[in-house]
Amino acid sequence: xxxxxxxxxxxxxxxxxxxxxxxxxxxxxxxxxxxxxxxxxxxxxxxxxxxxxxxxxxxxxxxxxxxxxxxxxxxxxxxxxxxxxxxxxxxxxxxxxxxxxxxxxxxxxxxxxxxxxxxxxxxxxxxxxxxxxxxxxxxxxxxxxxxxxxxxxxxxxxxxxxxxxxxxxxxxxxxxxxxxxxxxxxxxxxxxxxxxxxxxxxxxxxxxxxxxxxxxxxxxxxxxxxxxxxxxxxxxxxxxxxxxxxxxxxxxxxxxxxxxxxxxxxxxxxxxxxxxx
Amino acid sequence: xxxxxxxxxxxxxxxxxxxxxxxxxxxxxxxxxxxxxxxxxxxxxxxxxxxxxxxxxxxxxxxxxxxxxxxxxxxxxxxxxxxxxxxxxxxxxxxxxxxxxxxxxxxxxxxxxxxxxxxxxxxxxxxxxxxxxxxxxxxxxxxxxxxxxxxxxxxxxxxxxxxxxxxxxxxxxxxxxxxxxxxxxxxxxxxxxxxxxxxxxxxxxxxxxxxxxxxxxxxxxxxxxxxxxxxxxxxxxxxxxxxxxxxxxxxxxxxxxxxxxxxxxxxxxxxxxxxxxxxxxxxxxxxxxxxxxxxxxxxxxxxxxxxxxxxxxxxxxxxxxxxxxxxxxxxxxxxxxxxxxxxxxxxxxxxxxxxxxxxxxxxxxxxxxxxxxxxxxxxxxxxxxxx
Ligand SMILES: Cc1cc2nc3c(=O)[nH]c(=O)nc-3n(C[C@H](O)[C@H](O)[C@H](O)COP(=O)(O)OP(=O)(O)OC[C@H]3O[C@@H](n4cnc5c(N)ncnc54)[C@H](O)[C@@H]3O)c2cc1C
Numbered sequence: 022x023x024x025x026x027x028x029x030x031x032x033x034x035x036x037x038x039x040x041x042x043x044x045x046x047x048x049x050x051x052x053x054x055x056x057x058x059x060x061x062x063x064x065x066x067x068x069x070x071x072x073x074x075x076x077x078x079x080x081x082x083x084x085x086x087x088x089x090x091x092x093x094x095x096x097x098x099x100x101x102x103x104x105x106x107x108x109x110x111x112x113x114x115x116x117x118x119x120x121x122x123x124x125x126x127x128x129x130x131x132x133x134x135x136x137x138x139x140x141x142x143x144x145x146x147x148x149x150x151x152x153x154x155x156x157x158x159x160x161x162x163x164x165x166x167x168x169x170x171x172x173x174x175x176x177x178x179x180x181x182x183x184x185x186x187x188x189x190x191x192x193x194x195x196x197x198x199x200x201x202x203x204x205x206x207x208x209x210x211x212x213x214x215x216x217x218x219x220x221x222x223x224x225x226x227x228x229x230x231x232x233x234x235x236x237x238x239x240x241x242x243x244x245x246x247x248x249x250x251x252x253x254x255x256x257x258x259x260x261x262x263x264x265x266x267x268x269x270x271x272x273x274x275x276x277x278x279x280x281x282x283x284x285x286x287x288x289x290x291x292x293x294x295x296x297x298x
Numbered sequence: 299x300x301x302x303x304x305x306x307x308x309x310x311x312x313x314x315x316x317x318x319x320x321x322x323x324x325x326x327x328x329x330x331x332x333x334x335x336x337x338x339x340x341x342x343x344x345x346x347x348x349x350x351x352x353x354x355x356x357x358x359x360x361x362x363x364x365x366x367x368x369x370x371x372x373x374x375x376x377x378x379x380x381x382x383x384x385x386x387x388x389x390x391x392x393x394x395x396x397x398x399x400x401x402x403x404x405x406x407x408x409x410x411x412x413x414x415x416x417x418x419x420x421x422x423x424x425x426x427x428x429x430x431x432x433x434x435x436x437x438x439x440x441x442x443x444x445x446x447x448x449x450x451x452x453x454x455x456x457x458x459x460x461x462x463x464x465x466x467x468x469x470x471x472x473x474x475x476x477x478x479x480x481x482x483x484x485x486x487x488x489x490x491x492x493x494x495x496x497x498x499x500x501x502x503x504x505x506x507x508x509x510x511x512x513x514x515x516x517x518x519x520x521x522x523x524x525x526x527x528x529x530x531x532x533x534x535x536x537x538x539x540x541x542x543x544x545x546x547x548x549x550x551x552x553x554x555x556x557x558x559x560x561x562x563x564x565x566x567x568x569x570x571x572x573x574x575x576x577x578x579x580x581x582x583x584x585x586x587x588x589x590x591x592x593x594x595x596x597x598x599x600x601x602x603x604x605x606x607x608x609x610x611x612x613x614x615x616x617x618x619x620x621x622x623x624x625x626x627x628x629x630x631x632x633x634x635x636x637x638x639x640x641x642x643x644x645x646x647x648x649x650x651x652x653x654x655x656x657x658x659x660x661x662x663x664x665x666x667x668x669x670x671x672x673x674x675x676x677x678x679x680x681x682x683x684x685x
Binding site: 097098101102105231234235236237238240241243244 | 306307309310311313314317318321346347348349352356361362363367371
């Protein structure tokens with residue numbers, strides 16, 4: 022299976038957001054890979070390896086994982102980290118977040134899919150900065166591909182031509198079968214030890230929870246893996262935004278909380294003031 | 299050219315070591331300190347990441363990432379748990395010394411076992427009950443047998459000695475001469491005639507084991523001799539040069555942990571109606587600690603850089619080890635002081651950091667011995683006082 026995975030860099034969600042006038046101030050920001058995209062990279066690696074075959078040396082790769090990011094040159098750092106985890110190659114599309122919206126990103130991915138012809142476009146369900154949660158859905162629409170969003174589990178069908186994707190919904194877990202090629206976006210639980218079954222790794226294999234650590238060997242090997250640089254214009258993407266940002270304002274400062282002396286007082290306040298009881 | 303930027307690979311290695319240490323080591327460091335449990339699973343995990351052969355060639359299972367990457371990774375592991383880091387330090391040192399001084403068959407036999415974790419840990423058996431700062435006074439002997447060597451004697455303070463799959467052992471092959479009569483041997487952990495005594499009850503570093511060894515007619519083959527006959531002392535000194543960069547990095551990691559814990563604490567703890575951090579006396583103490591640790595970091599990375607460039611680095615490694623271990627001692631003392639009574643309890647990590655840091659001024663050459671090394675070079679070598 023060939024998988025195209027998206028990887029966006031976002032400001033570290035643990036860091037305080039600073040404002041300069043009516044815009045976010047990005048100076049001094051610590052950039053990190055979007056967590057859901059990191060999970061998508063892990064999911065892509067689990068889908069394209071036999072983790073039971075490698076002995077002490079680790080897994081045997083079986084398939085190709087191409088990681089793509091749209092952003093400034095510095096995104097190479099995040100791409101390099103994904104290559105160190107085990108991805109095979111990367112594509113960096115020169116672009117400025119300020120001059121992009123979800124629709125343009127989706128169009129760009131469609132162009133790339135046409136070039137790369139992957140079996141699967143795998144993405145995080147959203148990026149932690151804008152929280153749009155749109156690109157996967159838009160791309161599937163433009164491609165006329167089936168889509169399964171918020172994947173909590175992925176199981177490859179026996180013939181390898183479809184994926185059964187588990188999605189957590191209010192009433193339980195819904196399994197959607199998507200025939201390949203398809204778009205899948207992943208949710209938090211996709212990095213659980215047994216969330217992914219690819220039909221090659223032993224079905225009882227349990228991964229450590231979370232995205233894998235890049236091993237030192239992986240890091241040194243990543244040095245030799247290619248990062249292809251291209252530009253929106255080269256891909257034939259004309260800049261046009263559907264979404265205009267008219268203003269950015271900081272949320273109002275939170276008021277200090279109150280201390281209550283007793284459980285009775287707390288219940289009374291919840292009942293009379295907050296009116297939640 | 300002056301370039302203080304890390305390469306992409308060095309940054310990624312630091313980040314991997316940091317994330318791993320934060321998630322897998324730090325949560326149970328206090329428990330290991332309390333129970334004295336040897337970090338078996340932790341060492342296996344380090345091996346899997348490639349951290350037991352950071353500066354070892356790839357064909358031998360290493361990462362070939364260089365001395366700077368090693369120093370960075372060591373800092374991160376020690377920042378979470380100094381006990382795990384000392385086992386890592388000695389294992390890397392043993393692997394590197396075999397790569398440098400061993401024959402190809404020796405390297406092929408032993409090094410992949412060290413880097414893969416199969417040996418669990420490597421051990422470095424130089425010190426003896428009566429020979430610490432002056433290892434040339436060692437009493438352990440190795441005598442020729444028809445098929446190799448017979449080792450007799452005792453070693454003291456051997457890190458990981460009760461778990462190590464491989465030992466480098468120093469012994470006198472020509473007791474009549476001093477340092478020139480010493481040779482080094484590769485001895486597997488299960489060799490008969492090699493036994494280890496009770497673990498020392500230490501002040502700190504309790505997750506690491508430190509044991510005495512006995513060699514009673516311990517027979518090894520011809521192929522156990524590492525480097526040439528009589529080359530042992532030279533090999534030990536060369537290994538310790540690199541080892542000292544490791545201990546300097548370890549000290550830095552612990553010092554940083556102390557500074558970070560204290561930074562958080564003085565902002566939270568209020569006395570006289572304001573945070574401790576609002577007092578200039580507190581701020582100045584933290585500023586001094588941060589400055590000293592930064593100086594130690596620069597000394598350490600520069601020693602590592604010289605090593606990576608193939609330049610002489612004996613003096614730089616000694617300076618780094620001396621200064622980093624002493625700066626960290628002061629950092630940990632300040633940390634406990636600024637935590638007040640809580641700093642003296644096991645509720646906060648700084649008392650463990652203080653205990654763990656103390657030995658860094660003692661092992662792999664005491665601070666006094668580092669000063670001897672530095673002064674000897676200063677007074678005798680052509681480099682003199684220059685850099
Ligand atoms: C936890 C721990 C782990 C260790 N792990 C290992 C290991 O894995 N392998 C190994 O081989 N060793 C190991 N050691 C041993 C360590 O390297 C020695 O303890 C150290 O070299 C000091 O030797 P000593 O203890 O015999 O002290 P001594 O040599 O007896 O020194 C006592 C004091 O006298 C000072 N002194 C000695 N000579 C001079 C001088 N000429 N001028 C000024 N001052 C001097 C010393 O600096 C020191 O302060 C370990 C020690 C500890 C505590």
